Each structure stands twice: as structure tokens, then as C-alpha cells.
Amino acid sequence: MPMFIRVEVDPSVARRADLAKKLVEVCPVDIFAQNADQSLRIVEDNLDECVLCDLCIQACPAGTVKITKLYEQA
């Protein structure tokens, strides 16, 4: 279970093979992977490795990828 970072991807992005592939390519710590049907899968084990580079946010339409720092929540 991730302790520090949560990543949410809008289902409309997660379904698209081209955007899923892009996310896999840009993430430096392998948070994203593709399922057999090319849809997006989030690798839970790697979430805490997130370096907050925002490349995933830039790779997708605005507002479709959300990074939450769990340690900033009350």
C-alpha cells in the first residue's frame, strides 16, 4: 500500500492505448504499465517512488491525471 503518493487517472485516459503508452514512457519510476488490452494499469508498488516530476500530468489532457501527496492530508 502506498503511504505517500496517490495517482488518479481519469478513465477516459486510462482506456486510450496511445495515452497509456505515453504515460508508461514518460514516468521515470515505472508507476504506469499497460494491460494486455493496452489500457492503463497503475503499479501500486511503485507509487511511493514518485519523484513529483509532473511529466504524467503534462502528457495528458489537463485535469485528467491527479497526483496527491498523502502526507499533506490532515
Place this chain on the structure above:
Amino acid sequence: MRFYEHEAKTLLGRQGLPLPKSGNAKTPEEAEQIAGQIAGTVVLKSQVLSGGRMKAGGIRFAGSPQEARREAGAILALAINGQRPRSVLVEAKAPVRKEFYAGVIYDALAKRPVLIFSDMGGIDIEQVAEQHPEHVARAHFSVLEPFSDYQAKNVVASLGITGNQLSRLTPILTRLVRLFLQYNLTLAEINPLCELEDGNFLCLDCHLDMEEEARDRHTRLLQELGVGREETRQARPPTPFEIRGAQVDALDNKGVAGHVIEFDGDLGLIIGAGGGSLTLLDAVRKHGGRPANYCEIGGNPSVRKACELTKLILSKPGVEKIAVMMNVVSNTRVDIMARGVIKGVIEAGYQPKDKITFFRIPGSWEDEGARILRKYGVEYGDRSVSMDEAARRAVVNMRGR
């Protein structure tokens, strides 16, 4: 990384340094055969990485091949400081007239290598330097410029050596320096370097250490010598704790989180960064702390690595708490380190505020790291807290809480 004597002598031989007739035997039968080829009295030397071979009975003499076989059998069965010999070096016994010392090491203060020579060999050079400093000559040299016979000659001549001795010693020292530079050694020592009855010189014993980080530059050489990648080649075999530390470091290629050496203290240390580890270790001891380990962490390790290293250190019997401290030059991301360590503490079954006595990591993303540490109630310090002060607070918190 330390070489066995027979391997070191192979390197000396390649550089043209004079060596006694010899062979490396893995069995008593081989020792007998080599002794027969040498003909005459031989010296049999246990091939272990530990010192103290003579005192432990790991160096013996034999007047015949049959005796060599018996003595080799005894040596191969003898563990020295917990190390089983890998083989026995069989060498012709040399008629020695006088013993000298020649060595090259790095002088950390001068930031240059230094050639050391003495006309009192066969004993520890440290002892000679302390009791007979007038018998030790030194000369620093550049790693960028070629080393010349002239420099070597000056060192030898400074002890008043002239004539035949000077002429014969000069190329030996020059070649030793070249060997040191060619193979990225951290120590190249010939002791004793012997003058024989006939005026010739021989390297009777030698000690070579290669810089650990240079192993990849010399893979071909190490293959030729039969040195496996898995061999740590330290003076003592690694403990299970240290082996696990190396495994943690090998988890991925991000940063460093390992090089763990264990001590018997109660304060686990997660420390690192360009000399910071040793400084902080000393600072903890100065303030009365008892380090449970030395380690090196930095270069932006993954959260997973920092987490596993933390768990490893906390699993060591006797460790009550840990301190996380690094040097300002590390530039390692504070938030990533904080995540890894806190995750490790929690996965080990503890609360971070109870187990972490002090957390000092100056570096990038300090503010983000501070947010994480505050969230978990961990006492921390940034670059405004000196390493000495961080060590003091770690020790005080260890005793006081």
C-alpha cells in the same frame, strides 16, 4: 579489494619486477612438484587475505619436495583468523643480505599518492616511521604526469644510498609506481624488498589493494587472475548483515544504499555522502554514542532501497534507535529519503517518532522532506544544523527519550 600474494606477484612480474622462482599449489602434490622444479630450500606461504601468517604458522620452510608436500598439507588445513587458505605459494628461499621497504599509498591530506621507501624492511613501516623516522623517505607525485626514474632515484638517494644499490633500486620503485597507477591501486607495498648476497634484488612479499570502484575497469585482468565478481576480497569475510546490505544496494541502479559494516553499538546510522559517513560516525562517537553500523547512502537511492536499508539496520540485534544524517554535498532528495526511512520504520513495526532520534538531511527538496517528517513527528534538522550538532542531538535523544 585485496589480492592474494600469488596474484599480486603476477602483477609485479608483468611490470618487470624481480621475483623469486615460484609456483602456486592448490594441493600438497602440486607443492611437491613445484618444490622439485625449484630445487633447493623453499618457502611455503598460506594464501589468505589476512595478516599474521608467520605467527599463525602459515609460512613454513622445506628442504625437500617431500617435506614441501607435508608442510603444504599442514598449511592448507590451517585456518588463519577464520580464513581457510585458498592455496599455497611455493617459492625459492632467497639468500638475503639486507631488507628494504617500498610502498605507494594515497595521502588523503595531500590529495596525491605518495611513494614511501625505507632501508629498514621486513617490519611494519608504521613502526619504522615512529621509531626511526630518519630511515623513511617519502615523495608525493602526480597521477596526471608520468613518473620518472629521476623522482624514484631522489627518494632512494635521500637515505644516503649510492652506487649499485641506488642503480638497482631506482627502476624497482619506478615500476611499483607505474603498477599502482595502471591498476588503480590504493596500496602497493613490497616488504621486504631484499638485496641478495650477489647484489641483486627480489620482491619477497607484497601487498596490493585495488580501488573497489575500479573493478569494472579491469574485468579482463580480474578474469585472467580468476577473481570472481562475487568475491568481496576484504581482510575479513563479510557478516550476514553486511551481505544483506550489499543485496539491498543491488536492488536497483538508483543511488547507493549499502556498503554496510556492522559494529556492536545500539544506535543505527543511516549516513552518507562524500566523506560525510566517516565524519558523522566519528561525531557520534565523540558525543558518547555507540554506532551499530557504518553505511553509505546517497546519490538519490530509490524509496525502496532506503526503506530496505532502514529495515535491515533496525533488524540488527541491539539496535534501539536510528539516526539519519548526511552531508550537505550529497544533493540527495530529502523527501525521497524521508519517505524511504519512514516507510522502513513503519514496516519494521515501529513509530517513526519513537525510533528516529534525529534526521538531518540537507539537500534538494528540503521543504518537501520537512513536511513528511513533521507529519510523522520526527525531529529533524536542515543544513543550518552542523554535522557535529546533529550527532550530538542524535546521541542526546537516544539517551534522553
